[in-house]
Amino acid sequence: MKKFIFYIAMLFILGIVAYKLFFYFDKKSEQKDIIKNEAITRLSEEELSKIEDGDFILRRGFGFFSNYISKELNSGSIDVTHAGILIKRNDSIYVVHSLSSDVTDIDGLQLQPLKEFLKYSFPNKIIITRAKNCDKNMGMQISQLAQKYLAMHIPFDHKGDFDDDSKFFCTEMIWKILEKDLHCVTLPTEAEARKKFFFSMTPMYDTQYFDIKINQYDIKNK
Template structure:
């Protein structure tokens, strides 16, 4: 019995060490890619001028974990891996988004100047979407709700429980605002279909729910 407990403890420790090492090397890989691409402009002045508060920004991130998301949670040629909500503060654009403490110093919701957010994106792999029938008033409401949750310091949803509103992964916050707060979209309700929907990036650029304001993948594929 003692041997069983010992071996179980050792396996647990090894699993934790492997987990930590994975994200250590993932962050290292990400930082190297950021430095390599730091001189590349991600959004032109013309593209930035198209953005309004309450829009959603999708990016294809760097690192091993992003590589997995890009392949498994998308469809077609698009391979975005992360999403956030654009807000305005003192006439400057910021992105409110949720990240795990495994990849950042803050666990959960945080706000970044859009320029800093874009540093973590592959060049020419950015999409900006806007909710269907979204006018300036609705955009302002989306922005206000994002800032409300930011002020609440909502932590990251490590377990992926998409119907638990106490924690958010990146797209979970967006769908919470659109489905439950503003009631402007109808999402799947059956358990398996809902799970498949939430554990995918594809709905975030589905024209059933969004107007595509900027799609750099269109430029890439011309």
């Protein structure tokens, strides 16, 4: 019995070590790509001028984990891996988004200058969307709700429980605001369909829910 417990404990420890090592090397890989691409402009002045308060930004990130998301959670030529809400403050633009403490110093919601957020994106792999029928008032509401949750220090949803509003992964916050706060979208309610919906990036650029304001994938493929 003691040997069995010992082996279980060792397997548990090895599992934790392997988990930590994966994200350590993932971060190293990400940093290499950031340095390699740091001189490339991600959004032109014309594109920046199209951004409104409360818009959503999607990016294709670097690293092994992003590679998995890009292939498994998208459709067609689009391979975005992360999403956030754009906030305009005076003449500056910020992003409210949720990241795990495995990849950043803050676990959960954080505010980041757009310029910094874009460093972590592949060039020419950015999409900016706006909620369907969204006027300036609705955009302001989205922005205010994002900042409200930011002030609450909502942690990252490591378990992926998309109906637990006490924690958010990146797209979960966006759907929480649109579905439960503003009641401006109708999402699947059946358990399996809802799970499939939330564990996918594809709905984030579905024109049933959003107007596409900037799509660099279209430019790249022309």
